[in-house]
Amino acid sequence: DIVVTQSPDSLPVNPGEPASISCRSSQSLLHRNGQYYLDWYLQKPGQSPQVLIYMGSNRAPGVPDRFSGSGAGTDFTLKISRVEAEDVGVYYCMQTLQTRTFGQGTKVEIK
Amino acid sequence: QVRLQESGPGLVKPSETLSLTCTVSGDSISRYYWSWIRQPPGKGLEWVGYIYYTGSTNYNPSLGSRVALSLDTSKNQFSLQLRSVTAADTAVYYCAKLNPVPVPASSYYYHYLDVWGKGTTVAVSS
Numbered sequence: 001d002i003v004v005t006q007s008p009d010s011l012p013v014n015p016g017e018p019a020s021i022s023c024r025s026s027q028s029l030l031h032r033n034g035q036y037y038l039d040w041y042l043q044k045p046g047q048s049p050q051v052l053i054y055m056g057s058n059r060a061p062g063v064p065d066r067f068s069g070s071g072a073g074t075d076f077t078l079k080i081s082r083v084e085a086e087d088v089g090v091y092y093c094m095q096t097l098q099t100r101t102f103g104q105g106t107k108v109e110i111k
Numbered sequence: 112q113v114r115l116q117e118s119g120p121g122l123v124k125p126s127e128t129l130s131l132t133c134t135v136s137g138d139s140i141s142r143y144y145w146s147w148i149r150q151p152p153g154k155g156l157e158w159v160g161y162i163y164y165t166g167s168t169n170y171n172p173s174l175g176s177r178v179a180l181s182l183d184t185s186k187n188q189f190s191l192q193l194r195s196v197t198a199a200d201t202a203v204y205y206c207a208k209l210n211p212v213p214v215p216a217s218s219y220y221y222h223y224l225d226v227w228g229k230g231t232t233v234a235v236s237s
Contacts (some may be wrong), residue, residue, distance in 0.1 A: 034214075039224070041156075043156075048205055051224055054223035055221050099171060102157065104155050
């Protein structure tokens with residue numbers, strides 16, 4: 001089974017500042033089609049999760065361009081260029097190469 | 112616009128079977144993959160499984176043979192059954208739609224969770 005580990009567990013940020021979340025998998029998420037099989041989701045307080053990034057670096061429709069995904073092999077990063085108050089919540093990465101496995105989550109809060 | 116609504120008992124006794132239904136509106140169930148995800152109280156997300164309209168399924172290995180997904184195209188619904196439940200199965204259960212996108216320069220499609228229900232809380236307790 002592929003294990004997915006996020007860091008940090010908690011991330012206090014100032015509004016307007018950048019933020020970065022790391023996601024590491026126990027094996028490469030590179031599919032034979034050349035794409036990386038990893039998504040990022042945000043669960044805002046009291047809400048269902050919503051997709052931000054799919055296939056490693058593709059922003060889902062309607063997602064602000066301050067969110068970006070990158071990475072290769074086993075190491076992936078979600079970056080928020082300028083954090084806004086509405087970005088608070090728990091961020092999850094999820095590998096989709098072998099069934100699906102979520103990371104443990106990273107809680108982003110405003111300082 | 113696709114909408115999903117979970118329904119089912121909020122309380123299940125230990126060793127019994129948890130049964131939930133997700134009703135899909137706004138599109139046909141016969142076009143996509145459909146998934147269940149759960150979230151124990153105060154914890155993270157756990158993928159349960161997915162089903163295609165053909166009946167093809169894929170489950171979280173950690174749930175073993177306890178889990179089964181099914182669908183009813185006539186009602187535009189899909190369902191989750193989890194047998195022999197324990198307190199560890201207490202969670203908010205979400206149903207979700209998997210959206211297909213073509214993978215560039217290939218014949219593959221990639222699927223991500225693009226529409227989620229609001230979730231339904233299930234407690235396992237005697």
